Amino acid sequence: MRTTMARRAKAVPSDPREHARSIAEAVDEAWHGRYGGSRIEVPMSVVAALALVAREAPGPEQLDRLGEAAERxxxxxxxxLIQRLWCEFAALRPDLNPRTIHLWSWIDEEQDETVLRAIHAVGQAALRRGVFERFGPDGWGDTDLLGMLLQTMKSRGARNGIGQFLTPESVTLLLGRMNTPKEGQRVLEPCAGTGTMLLGAAQAMREDGLDPTTCEWWANDLDPLAAALCAVNLHLWGLGWRVVVGCGDGLLNDWMHEALRVRQVAIDEMERAWQVARQIAGVRRLLDLPHPEDPLSAHLRRAQPKPPPPPPPPAPASSTFDAEAVYRQARLF
Ligand SMILES: C[S@@+](CC[C@H](N)C(=O)[O-])C[C@H]1O[C@@H](n2cnc3c(N)ncnc32)[C@H](O)[C@@H]1O
Structure with a gap:
């Protein structure tokens, strides 16, 4: 049985696209209603982090526990918590990390109280609309939740300028069926938006019993926010490790070289960071140093519900006054 968060989630639309729309509208309202500001990548980052953890959670129980902790x-x-989720993603997918920077760079900046409250409101809105209700590899695996968010939150004028009108999943699936990639092929999308064309191609492959992770998936977009969301999507949709996402002019060829270069630098950097982390952990073990509590753990601990107070001890039986005996002996009536 799902716990509080899920029980309180409004009835979740069975159509994943309608569900995505419902989340996007609630998030848009929460962000602007709390004066979040013009940086729409921030609320998108919150939803992306929650969708990623919904995919990676080992099971619904862990997700429920996280949802309950997040609510408190x-x-x-x-x-x-959002900061930690992005760190986890960086460790899991260093290859995608540089492309997603547009989504998480705000984390390193000092946030004012109003923005932090708007971030909190966005998270609560997404959770109440059931972002955790679709979990595991198939959870958000056939829907462009983040594309829906981009289209909802970005102004029409800003999208008009670069023709950013994303193709719905039903159409990209049809196109995918008409030109299904073969295993091991390279698939290129130089103006990918949030990547729905690649989703359609991958879905069509799966329908034919083919494994899309055998393909090379190359995506690019001029808009760094769309490219960042696309990078998250390619992981959410389970397209595997042969994924390269660029951000440049798709009419020129050099985005591919640049994307590949940036990806390799990020993988090498993460490898070095792991080496240093392993050395530090080794020294700490050797010196038997205590582990200081990190700020998130301290917040989670403080947010734990207080245990109910122990029941009062039973009233001690009177050893000096035996009413029954007095009654029997005195025979007052
Ligand atoms: C009509 S949308 C289509 C996106 C995606 N292919 C789909 O079907 O959903 C066009 C996308 O191309 C991007 N774009 C426009 N000019 C571009 C260029 N010169 N190089 C790369 N991307 C570009 C826009 O940012 C937008 O996301």
Whole structure:
């Protein structure tokens, strides 16, 4: 049985696209209603982090526990939780990390109270609309939740300028069926938006019993936010490790070389960071140093529900006054 968060989630639309729309509208309202500001990549980053953790959670119980903890956290604690989720993603997918920077760079900046409260409100809105209700590899695996968010939150004028009108999943699936990639092929999308064309191609492959992770998936977009969302999507949709996402002019060829170069630098950097982390952990073990509590753990601990007070001890039986005996002996009536 799903726990509080899920029970309180409004009835979740069975159509994944309608569900995505419902989340996007609630998030848009929460962000602007709390004066979040013009940086729409921030609320998108919150939803992307929650969708990623829904995919990676080992099971619904762990997700429920996380949902409940997230619900209890205050705005500072919730900001730290989102920060931690992005760190986890960086460790899991260093190859995609540089492309997603547009989504998480705000984490390193000092946030004012109002923005932190808006971030918190966005998280609560997404959770209440059931972002965790679709979980595991298939959870958000056939829907462009992030594309829906981009289209909802970005102004029509800003999208008009670069023709950013994304193709719905039903159409990209049809196109995918008409030109299904073969295993091991390279698939290129130089103006990918949030990547729905690649989703359609991958879905069509799966329908034919083919494994899309055998393909090379190359995506690019001029808009860094769309490219960042696309990078997250390619992981959410389970397209595997042969994924390269660029951000440049798709009419020129050099985006591919640049994307590949940036990807390799990020993988090498992460490898070095792991080496240093392993050395530090080794030294700490050797010196038997205590592990200081990190700020997120401290917030989670403080947000734990207080255990109910112990029941009062039973009233001690009177050893000096035996009413029954007095009654029997005195025979007052
Ligand atoms: C009509 S949308 C289509 C996106 C995606 N192919 C789909 O079907 O959903 C066009 C996308 O191309 C991007 N774009 C426009 N000019 C571009 C260029 N010169 N190089 C790369 N991307 C470009 C826009 O940012 C937008 O995301």
């Amino acid at each position: 956290l205050d705005h500072e604690g919730f900001g730290l």
